[in-house]
Amino acid sequence: MVDTTESTEAADRLESALTGRIDPTALDEIATVAQQVPQAEIARLVHTSTPLQSAMLFRVLPKAEALAVFENLPPAYQAELIGNLREPEVADIVEGLDPDDRAELFGELPAGVASRLMKGLTAEEREMTSAVLGYPKSAIGRYMSPEVLGLHEDWTAAAAMEVVRARIDGPETVYLLPVVGPGRVLRGVVSLRNLIAVDPDTVIEDMVRDSISTHALSDREEAAREFLSHRLIAMPVTDQEDRLVGILTMDDVLDIIDEEDAEDIARSSGSEPLDRSYLSSTILRLVKSRIVWLLVLAVSxxxxxxxxxxxxxxxxxxxxxxxxxxxxxxxxxxxxxxxxxxxxxxxxxxxxxxxxxxxxxxxxxxxxxxxxxxxxxxxxxxxxxxxxxxxxxxxxxxxxxxxxxxxxxxxxxxxxxxxxxxxxxxxxxxxxxxxxxxxxxxxxxxxxxxxxxxx
Incomplete structure (x- = not known):
C-alpha cells in the first residue's frame, strides 16, 4: 500500500516536472515519478494541465490507465489533447473508447481529423459511431450506447443466458436487458437477476415487464432528468417506430447532468461555462467566458x-x-x-x-x-x-x-x-x-x- 505522504510528495514532483522545461528528455523524469502517483491524482493533473503537458504525461502511462483517464476528460479538452499526441497513441485511445464517447470526441475535432480517425476503426466500430453521430448534439441519441444486448421475446431463459455469456464483453451494461419482438420493436425489459433466478425453460415473453424508455431524438436533459427521477440503472432508447437502437446508462446520464448544471450555474451568474478545468483554461478563455455577459449587463x-x-x-x-x-x-x-x-x-x-x-x-x-x-x-x-x-x-x-x-x-x-x-x-x-x-x-x-x- 502506497504511503499517503509519499504519494503526495510524488504528485508534487510530477506536477513540477510537467510545468518545467518541455522537451523529450523530460519524459524520463515524468515516467519515473508517475509510477509512484495514484491514478486519481494522475487524472487530476491531466485535467488541470495544458494539453501539451497532458500529452507528455499520457506518453508515459500504460495504455489501460491512459484510456481510463482520457474517458473522464471533457470532449473539448480531449480534442486539444489529441492534437498533441502521436498518431499511434491517438489510434489506440480512439479505438478503446465507447461509441458514444467517441462520437462526442469527433464532434469537437476538425472534420478532416475526425474522418481520418474514423477510417482507422473496424467496420463494426465505424458503423456504431456513425449511428450515434447521426443525432443532433441536443438529442439523447448522441449519448446512448448502440452496443445493446436485446433479448428476443420468444427465447427461453436458458437460451438468453447463453447469449449473455457469449456477448458479455460487448454491451456497456447487462444488468437491465431490453426485450424485443419482430423488427426489434421494444417489448419491455428483464433484469439479469430475474433471468438467472427463473426456471431455464421459462419463455422471456412470460417474464418481461414494462420499461421506461425514451426516443433517440428526445432532449438530452429531459431524458436524463427522467432517468434520475425513476432511479433507473439503464434506459432503452428507441427510434420513432419504437425499434431498439441503444441504451442509456448511469455514467452517460451523470455526464449530461453535470454539464447542464455547470452551464446553468455559470449563466445564472453572468458568464459562459468553461469546457475544461479552471486551471487548464487560458486567461483569454476566462475573459471570453465573462466579457459578453458583462457588456450585456452593463448596457442593460x-x-x-x-x-x-x-x-x-x-x-x-x-x-x-x-x-x-x-x-x-x-x-x-x-x-x-x-x-x-x-x-x-x-x-x-x-x-x-x-x-x-x-x-x-x-x-x-x-x-x-x-x-x-x-x-x-x-x-x-x-x-x-x-x-x-x-x-x-x-x-x-x-x-x-x-x-x-x-x-x-x-x-x-x-x-x-x-x-x-x-x-x-x-x-x-x-x-x-x-x-x-x-x-x-x-x-x-x-x-x-x-x-x-x-x-
Missing amino acids: AILTVQVLEVYEDRLDQVVVLALFIPLLTGTGGNTGNQAATTVTRALAVGEVRIRDLWKVIWRELRVGAMLGSVLGILGFVIAGLVYGWPIGLVIGLTLLSVCTMAATVGGLMPIIAKKLGADPAVFSNPFISTFCDATGLILYFTIATTVLGLS
Missing part, C-alpha cells in the same frame, strides 16, 4: 441610470432618499434571484411544467408579499426612528412592493424562457437583477412622491 444597467435621471429632482428635494437606493435595489434583486433559482430548479427536475404558469405566479405573489411585509415592517420602524415616520413609511411600502414584484417576476421569467425554447438560467439572475433595479426605483420614487407630496 443604463436603464437604472435613466430612471435616476428622470427622478433627479425628487432626490434634490429629499436627499435622504438616495441613502436607501442600494438597500432597495439589492433586496429586489436578491428576492427575484431566489424565486428564479427555485423555479428553474423545479423546471429542471419536472416538478413544474409550462402549464403551471398561473400557479407559480400566484404562489410567488403571496411569498413575495409575505417577505415584503416582514422586511417592510422592519424598514418602517428603523427608518422611521432615524429619519422620521414619513420616510419610514416610504421605505416600508417600497420594500413590500419591491419584494412582491421581484418574487413574481423571478418565478415568471424561467417559465417564459422554457416556453420560448431558451435556457431558463439565462433569464434568471443577471437579467432579473437589472429589471428589478429599474422597476424597483420607479416604485420607490412613485411611492415617495405620493407619501411625501413631492412634485
Whole structure:
C-alpha cells in the first residue's frame, strides 16, 4: 500500500516536472515519478494541465490507465489533447473508447481529423459511431450506447443466458436487458437477476415487464432528468417506430447532468461555462467566458441610470432618499434571484411544467408579499426612528412592493424562457437583477412622491 505522504510528495514532483522545461528528455523524469502517483491524482493533473503537458504525461502511462483517464476528460479538452499526441497513441485511445464517447470526441475535432480517425476503426466500430453521430448534439441519441444486448421475446431463459455469456464483453451494461419482438420493436425489459433466478425453460415473453424508455431524438436533459427521477440503472432508447437502437446508462446520464448544471450555474451568474478545468483554461478563455455577459449587463444597467435621471429632482428635494437606493435595489434583486433559482430548479427536475404558469405566479405573489411585509415592517420602524415616520413609511411600502414584484417576476421569467425554447438560467439572475433595479426605483420614487407630496 502506497504511503499517503509519499504519494503526495510524488504528485508534487510530477506536477513540477510537467510545468518545467518541455522537451523529450523530460519524459524520463515524468515516467519515473508517475509510477509512484495514484491514478486519481494522475487524472487530476491531466485535467488541470495544458494539453501539451497532458500529452507528455499520457506518453508515459500504460495504455489501460491512459484510456481510463482520457474517458473522464471533457470532449473539448480531449480534442486539444489529441492534437498533441502521436498518431499511434491517438489510434489506440480512439479505438478503446465507447461509441458514444467517441462520437462526442469527433464532434469537437476538425472534420478532416475526425474522418481520418474514423477510417482507422473496424467496420463494426465505424458503423456504431456513425449511428450515434447521426443525432443532433441536443438529442439523447448522441449519448446512448448502440452496443445493446436485446433479448428476443420468444427465447427461453436458458437460451438468453447463453447469449449473455457469449456477448458479455460487448454491451456497456447487462444488468437491465431490453426485450424485443419482430423488427426489434421494444417489448419491455428483464433484469439479469430475474433471468438467472427463473426456471431455464421459462419463455422471456412470460417474464418481461414494462420499461421506461425514451426516443433517440428526445432532449438530452429531459431524458436524463427522467432517468434520475425513476432511479433507473439503464434506459432503452428507441427510434420513432419504437425499434431498439441503444441504451442509456448511469455514467452517460451523470455526464449530461453535470454539464447542464455547470452551464446553468455559470449563466445564472453572468458568464459562459468553461469546457475544461479552471486551471487548464487560458486567461483569454476566462475573459471570453465573462466579457459578453458583462457588456450585456452593463448596457442593460443604463436603464437604472435613466430612471435616476428622470427622478433627479425628487432626490434634490429629499436627499435622504438616495441613502436607501442600494438597500432597495439589492433586496429586489436578491428576492427575484431566489424565486428564479427555485423555479428553474423545479423546471429542471419536472416538478413544474409550462402549464403551471398561473400557479407559480400566484404562489410567488403571496411569498413575495409575505417577505415584503416582514422586511417592510422592519424598514418602517428603523427608518422611521432615524429619519422620521414619513420616510419610514416610504421605505416600508417600497420594500413590500419591491419584494412582491421581484418574487413574481423571478418565478415568471424561467417559465417564459422554457416556453420560448431558451435556457431558463439565462433569464434568471443577471437579467432579473437589472429589471428589478429599474422597476424597483420607479416604485420607490412613485411611492415617495405620493407619501411625501413631492412634485
